Amino acid sequence: MSATLTIAGATVREASRKKLVVALALITVVGIALTGFGFWRLTVLAHQLDRGAPRLDVAELKTVTSQLLIVAMFAFSFVLALSTVFMAAPSIAGELESGVAAAVLTRPIRRVQFLAGKWLGLAVLTAGYVVVASSLEFLVVDLVTGYRPPHPLGFMAFLTGEALVTLTLTTLLSTRMSSVTGGVVALGGFMLAWMGGIAVALGAALNNHGVATVGTLTRMIMPSDGLWRGAVYSLEPAAWIAGILGSGRTQAAANPFFAPSGPPVAYLLWVGVWAVAVFSAASWSFRRREI
């Protein structure tokens, strides 16, 4: 087995034995149960008769459900970002502090292998978490309301991409900063990107180029929010998007829970370039690092 896979395996095993992961799993299960309960109450309410007719017709219920699902998934994406940062910020820094890195790196293993192993282990965990948790949520929503989002797989792919962007940035910071510092900086970057996303939409809505440019730049530098837009788009029924755009309510574009379109292919390519560049920077930084 190659050294990278050995390190990746050890990283997954480490996570499986940490209370953080157990706690996260519990919170996720509770969150899914609560949203399931909420959706169930919603359908019950919608079908209650108001002057002889249901309060919401089928189309209205679908719109409300899809909106609420987006809000729930937005909360999930925050939990995901936080947990990714908490797992990745100590990935290198913690091993340097404990002396594990000193012992491991005197074995015939290259530093980039150590780094890639750590990244890969965390990436597998993150992707697994996204797939399991969102499948469960979609399943619960489907069972309770009969609603299925239009592109569940696209959603998982975009959300995983967003998490991997955060993971890669945090890994880079971890090669030079202590766990706490790296974690705080990475979360700051994530929040800035989120605000940049709002700036893009706001700039478009207000026809303000300055605001839009700052927002676009933020999205290029830290592409987590750009991918989140793709995730939102995957959850929106086509008819609803058409409705909003047709109504001419351009301000709606400033809503962080609405995306009028998915990210263009060029942007996705850029994200790929970004990831390779940031990982290479991490590798370079770690190779130069004295232990």
Added chain:
Amino acid sequence: MPDASDAAIVTTGLTKTYGSVTAVAGLSMAVPRGEVFGFLGPNGAGKTTAVKLLLGLARPTSGSATVLGARAGDASARRRIGYLPELFRYQVWLTAYEVLVLHCRLARIPTSRTRAEVERALVTVGLAERAHDRVGTFSKGMQQRLGLGVALLGNPEVVFLDEPTSALDPVGRKDVRDIIRNLRDRGMTVFLNSHLLGEVEQVCDRVAVVHHGSVIASGQLDALLSDSGVRVRVDGLGAATGKLQRFGELHRDGDWISVDGVALETVPDLVAEIVALGGRVYAVEPRHQSLEDRFMELLGGES
């Protein structure tokens, strides 16, 4: 200095500075294969930094080093070395057994040999009974034993031990001394960082004393320690003591006078002289210089 061609470790002008601090200052030395080499020095002398340079964990500011014929830090050398770091806390979520298995994989020990290799290491360092306990539950000394076990996996040709007994009780220290002697008997080279002089004196074939990053004395232990000296317990000499100076350097310590640099055959002359001067002699002891005395003498001469 031994011949560099059959040396396990050779350094040439090895230097490492951190900002304005010179941790290692132009270290040039050779450690012969199959010997236990004691690298001695007070706190902050540069011992740990020197080992990190030899392992490629830190980069030299100037100078160079080879380990087993390869540039320090090269993978080909790293395949054949073991390392016990000075300060460490291995993965607390793993058991001792799992830590050792992980290192076997990283050291590319064939899977078929892993089990035997791990079990042997556990027995050697006395952790067999705690093999399946989490490292997080280990005492400091047990963690150090585990670290030693990790360093010995796969029969390395050179092991670097950075203060291997700092957390150990007297029994543990003796165990480690026995382990080190056993390694030497198996032909391993041991690079031992320490400031425990008694320990070094008992196991090392050769020592180098470092201070402020440079070697201030080195060589085989017996050559480094002068054993020509004598201690005399005497009274009634008074001011006449000074007349003994022609035998050697005098140190007074209560009733005891030590005379350094006296050859064995002149000891009877020294005693006769004391008696002639009116001194009453109660005891005469040959004096072997301890490493501690020599160490203090060297450091004293430096600063």
